[in-house]
Amino acid sequence: MMTRGRSSAFPKVVIERDTESEESSSSDDEGEDGPEPETSEEEEGEEKEQEGEGLPERGSGDGKEETLADAKKKGKAPITISLKKVCKVCKKPGHEAGFKGATYIDCPMKPCFLCKMPGHTTMACPHRVASEHGVAPAPHRNTQNPVEYVFERQLIPRTRQCKPAYVIPNQVSCAVIRYHSRRVTCLEFHPRNNNLLLSGDKKGQLGVWDFDKVSEKVVYGTIHSCILNNMRFNPTNDGMIYSSSSDGTISYTDLETGISSSLMNLNPDGWQGPSSWRMLYGMDVNAERGLVLVADTAGLLYLVDTRSNNETGRAVLIHKKGSKVVGLHCNPVQPDLLLSCGNDHFARIWDMRKLEAGGSLYNLAHKRVVNSAYFSPMSGTKILTTAQDNRLRIWDSIFGDMDSPSREIVHSHDFNRHLTPFRAEWDPKDSSETLAVVGCYISENFNGTALHPIDFIDTGTGQLVAEVMDPNITTISPVNKLHPRDDVLASGSSRSLFIWRPKEKSDFVEKKEERKILFCGKAEKKKPGKNVGNESEDDSDCDGFNSKGKRSKFSKKELICKSKRKVKR
Numbered sequence: 001m002m003t004r005g006r007s008s009a010f011p012k013v014v015i016e017r018d019t020e021s022e023e024s025s026s027s028d029d030e031g032e033d034g035p036e037p038e039t040s041e042e043e044e045g046e047e048k049e050q051e052g053e054g055l056p057e058r059g060s061g062d063g064k065e066e067t068l069a070d071a072k073k074k075g076k077a078p079i080t081i082s083l084k085k086v087c088k089v090c091k092k093p094g095h096e097a098g099f100k101g102a103t104y105i106d107c108p109m110k111p112c113f114l115c116k117m118p119g120h121t122t123m124a125c126p127h128r129v130a131s132e133h134g135v136a137p138a139p140h141r142n143t144q145n146p147v148e149y150v151f152e153r154q155l156i157p158r159t160r161q162c163k164p165a166y167v168i169p170n171q172v173s174c175a176v177i178r179y180h181s182r183r184v185t186c187l188e189f190h191p192r193n194n195n196l197l198l199s200g201d202k203k204g205q206l207g208v209w210d211f212d213k214v215s216e217k218v219v220y221g222t223i224h225s226c227i228l229n230n231m232r233f234n235p236t237n238d239g240m241i242y243s244s245s246s247d248g249t250i251s252y253t254d255l256e257t258g259i260s261s262s263l264m265n266l267n268p269d270g271w272q273g274p275s276s277w278r279m280l281y282g283m284d285v286n287a288e289r290g291l292v293l294v295a296d297t298a299g300l301l302y303l304v305d306t307r308s309n310n311e312t313g314r315a316v317l318i319h320k321k322g323s324k325v326v327g328l329h330c331n332p333v334q335p336d337l338l339l340s341c342g343n344d345h346f347a348r349i350w351d352m353r354k355l356e357a358g359g360s361l362y363n364l365a366h367k368r369v370v371n372s373a374y375f376s377p378m379s380g381t382k383i384l385t386t387a388q389d390n391r392l393r394i395w396d397s398i399f400g401d402m403d404s405p406s407r408e409i410v411h412s413h414d415f416n417r418h419l420t421p422f423r424a425e426w427d428p429k430d431s432s433e434t435l436a437v438v439g440c441y442i443s444e445n446f447n448g449t450a451l452h453p454i455d456f457i458d459t460g461t462g463q464l465v466a467e468v469m470d471p472n473i474t475t476i477s478p479v480n481k482l483h484p485r486d487d488v489l490a491s492g493s494s495r496s497l498f499i500w501r502p503k504e505k506s507d508f509v510e511k512k513e514e515r516k517i518l519f520c521g522k523a524e525k526k527k528p529g530k531n532v533g534n535e536s537e538d539d540s541d542c543d544g545f546n547s548k549g550k551r552s553k554f555s556k557k558e559l560i561c562k563s564k565r566k567v568k569r
Contacts, residue, residue, distance in 0.1 A: 135461065173500065175517050183492075186231055188232070198255075199492060200243065211497075214518050226247045279296060280294050294328070301317075327374075327423075331380040332380045338355075386422060393409075422478045437454065
């Protein structure tokens with residue numbers, strides 16, 4: 001029995017490509033200036049065989065039809081593959097979208113990624129050029145109603161009339177790299193120890209780090225079994241902390257020993273399927289009433305007594321049934337006021353004395369999911385919310401008109417990957433209650449490198465006060481926390497923690513500054529061609545902290561790298 005040769009067993013493959021599509025395909029695979037694909041000797045031989053088979057030229061249509069007919073009879077009709085220039089976003093030819101170097105090129109067929117409006121690209125968006133575009137500055141008087149104005153006047157002594165100068169932490173002073181085994185999800189400063197930072201991660205671990213001594217750190221890995229969403233200190237014992245997790249439990253943990261007890265478990269029978277599994281997200285502590293408030297993924301609010309550490313009362317439906325309640329915040333001045341936000345596109349204000357389904361005082365509507373909602377830290381009269389429609393919304397007074405926000409600031413925090421949601425937070429030290437900090441999703445071109453800055457925004461005018469970045473930090477920083485007493489910013493980027501301090505500007509004294517970086521564990525590299533699943537790009541350390549623009553290699557598991565450089569001050 002005769003065996004058929006390889007060339008006779010399969011039909012010919014003819015690839016037709018334009019020069020533009022060839023360049024675009026090569027640039028997609030190897031970069032914009034990548035090398036052109038080389039042709040192997042076998043491919044060259046096949047091309048020569050095709051040219052030597054006596055096929056007619058393009059002009060002779062009859063000969064081509066006869067050749068195709070003969071080939072079809074033999075069952076070896078040539079397969080023609082046409083490679084055209086197609087956009088990856090809208091799948092239409094004639095243009096392309098994506099990163100070119102460190103700059104992202106928008107698809108012209110889609111609305112602007114920043115403001116969600118058609119007619120321009122993200123790079124030319126007026127809100128990107130000037131963040132205060134279309135924002136009305138805050139008035140001196142928030143209401144025209146005499147009664148409401150009296151309430152407002154009562155709160156004036158709490159806020160300073162002269163707006164102080166902002167102090168921006170804009171330089172990394174120390175960091176711990178690959179501290180957590182998964183991405184950081186929440187941060188909290190110790191209420192008494194100024195140098196102690198607590199952090200939670202996607203795996204449910206709790207980290208305690210003394211960033212003044214840098215190397216003094218500990219990670220408790222047995223507190224929760226999955227995402228640690230929120231942490232709050234016990235107001236009467238700052239050595240104990242409450243935490244809520246996606247495993248449906250509230251834990252009460254001793255920071256010295258790491259021993260924790262479960263105060264609530266919504267899944268006592270374990271995993272019974274996604275329909276019955278409950279997760280806990282939003283959480284806060286009401287010190288006046290001695291309560292821990294926590295909300296789940298079904299729209300319910302639970303109360304736990306801090307004295308007995310037991311659940312008290314019945315669960316109350318505070319958001320749409322089946323919707324996730326992601327944020328809770330008690331008013332710092334009026335503890336009977338509670339602010340909640342969730343996936344039902346609403347932020348709601350409640351009276352703790354009359355907690356019942358449908359009994360909210362105000363319903364603040366948003367266009368998309370609300371990631372966070374906070375009262376202002378000193379007077380408690382303002383509200384700041386972060387929603388997935390790339391908008392920061394500010395209500396200047398809870399005694400005024402609450403039907404619509406006082407201002408909407410367009411800011412990039414909508415994302416299309418598995419990240420910890422961005423949350424804009426007030427600066428607790430700002431007496432004017434106007435400064436907020438939030439991470440940025442859209443990258444900025446910094447000397448050819450795509451960096452994701454941390455933005456400081458004036459909520460009164462919408463202006464971008466400052467954007468801080470470090471050329472060594474190439475990952476996104478969605479979790480940011482300002483220190484309640486010191487000029488310090490803590491940021492969580494991927495699995496790492498960074499401490500920022502203001503850069504000295506004095507020109508008289510020269511001093512060598514120490515920048516302490518602690519490396520933990522080993523960097524994990526992604527396998528090419530395989531998806532990580534639910535893990536985000538920031539879960540791995542492919543874009544971790546770089547030293548001098550290159551990835552550093554260390555043989556030890558832990559190493560303190562002190563880079564000394566001269567700084568004038």
